[in-house]
Amino acid sequence: FKDRGATTTLTRARELGVGRVVEDSSGNAGAAIATYAARAGVDAAVYVPADVKESKLRAIRRAGAEPVRIEGTRGDVTDACVAALGGGGGGSEAGEGDAGEEGGGPGGPAWYASHAWNPAFFEGTATVAYEIAAQRGWEAPDAVVTPLGHGTLFLGAYRGFRRLERAGWTDSVPRLFGAQAAGIAPIVRELHGPDAADPEDRVNAAADGIQIAEPVRKTEILDAVAETDGDALAVTEAAAERELDRLHRAGFYTEPTCAVAPAALRDLRERGTLAADDDVVVPLTGSGLKG
Numbered sequence: 001f002k003d004r005g006a007t008t009t010l011t012r013a014r015e016l017g018v019g020r021v022v023e024d025s026s027g028n029a030g031a032a033i034a035t036y037a038a039r040a041g042v043d044a045a046v047y048v049p050a051d052v053k054e055s056k057l058r059a060i061r062r063a064g065a066e067p068v069r070i071e072g073t074r075g076d077v078t079d080a081c082v083a084a085l086g087g088g089g090g091g092s093e094a095g096e097g098d099a100g101e102e103g104g105g106p107g108g109p110a111w112y113a114s115h116a117w118n119p120a121f122f123e124g125t126a127t128v129a130y131e132i133a134a135q136r137g138w139e140a141p142d143a144v145v146t147p148l149g150h151g152t153l154f155l156g157a158y159r160g161f162r163r164l165e166r167a168g169w170t171d172s173v174p175r176l177f178g179a180q181a182a183g184i185a186p187i188v189r190e191l192h193g194p195d196a197a198d199p200e201d202r203v204n205a206a207a208d209g210i211q212i213a214e215p216v217r218k219t220e221i222l223d224a225v226a227e228t229d230g231d232a233l234a235v236t237e238a239a240a241e242r243e244l245d246r247l248h249r250a251g252f253y254t255e256p257t258c259a260v261a262p263a264a265l266r267d268l269r270e271r272g273t274l275a276a277d278d279d280v281v282v283p284l285t286g287s288g289l290k291g
Contacts, residue, residue, distance in 0.1 A: 030067070031060050149215065240260050
């Protein structure tokens with residue numbers, strides 16, 4: 001799904017005359033930005049954790065982008081990327097930016113093609129709602145359950161379904177549920193406290209794609225949860241691994257982070273939050289070929 005946001009972000013970059021972009025990512029968004037930057041003829045540097053999976057690093061390099069590995073937490077990666085931009089680089093909330101500003105680390109001036117900050121990215125992820133609605137004859141499901149880190153898919157779905165309802169294309173907005181990695185679950189912590197966010201006192205290391213301790217759009221995520229009568233759940237590594245095995249046996253070869261969403265759906269049904277006959281969509285967000 002990161003490809004959806006990458007194509008709109010790079011389209012915007014080309015409109016602004018940008019020659020170089022930078023992004024920080026655990027790997028998936030970085031690979032998407034690198035790929036679409038290559039297609040757009042725009043240079044790219046992607047800041048990633050030092051322990052990024054080799055498969056994701058390879059995808060970034062094969063697209064001709066420059067990976068910059070950073071030691072420390074996922075937050076440290078973002079900080080390093082922003083620091084490299086210096087005082088410029090663009091990517092304001094309006095999607096504007098001066099491509100001639102100094103910054104961006106090795107290679108000179110750059111524009112911040114952040115999947116978390118750049119509003120153009122969310123225009124791309126909103127299309128998941130349009131596609132779901134179109135495939136269902138313009139009827140919204142009862143609920144949607146997604147992995148939840150920075151909230152790019154979660155908020156994209158929210159914005160898309162809200163627009164469809166306001167335009168009269170659908171009659172409702174589905175309840176939105178976010179599945180977070182246990183141990184790094186700030187939305188769950190905010191809603192339900194530390195015990196719910198870290199039930200086993202152990203980080204779900206398998207879900208590396210959503211280990212975001214400080215999502216930059218936290219307030220927007222909480223608002224979307226409240227407005228749709230949704231929720232956020234912390235999924236343990238054991239639960240995610242069990243669900244990953246089920247997905248693989250069913251013929252869905254997904255990566256581990258993806259498995260937190262169907263694991264959360266299982267929990268929601270067991271709790272009675274969602275009924276057995278509720279119509280629920282769970283996007284499977286990443287290929288198992290990425291590890």
